[in-house]
Amino acid sequence: MFITLLILYYAVINSIGFATMAIDKRKAIKHQWRIPEATLLLVAFLGGGIGSWIGMHTCHHKTHKWKFKIGVPFSIVLHIGAILYLMTYFK
Numbered sequence: 642m643f644i645t646l647l648i649l650y651y652a653v654i655n656s657i658g659f660a661t662m663a664i665d666k667r668k669a670i671k672h673q674w675r676i677p678e679a680t681l682l683l684v685a686f687l688g689g690g691i692g693s694w695i696g697m698h699t700c701h702h703k704t705h706k707w708k709f710k711i712g713v714p715f716s717i718v719l720h721i722g723a724i725l726y727l728m729t730y731f732k
Contacts, residue, residue: 643731647724651688658689662696662703669702678703682712690716 661684665676681703685693694713696702703709 647727651720654684654687654689655692656689658684658692658694659696659699660692661689662693663700666696666700666702678706678708682708682716685713685716686719688716688720690714690720 661676661681665681668675681693690713694717697704697709697713
């Protein structure tokens, strides 16, 4: 049950991570109100790092900003470490 909920959580949060990058890129092109960078990074650190990273590279968005070049991959490593810890703890 725990694993199922964890998989569901990561599926949803990574979908949100991808969507926020895509939406922000579209808004940037149209010169509209943007999603704050802090929000984009928060989504990544809440577990949406893989979706955010895929969104960054698919949409060519925020790929040159150091906060995102370092922060998003760091969030991925952080969550992989947390998952591995939980897998050994709940074994």
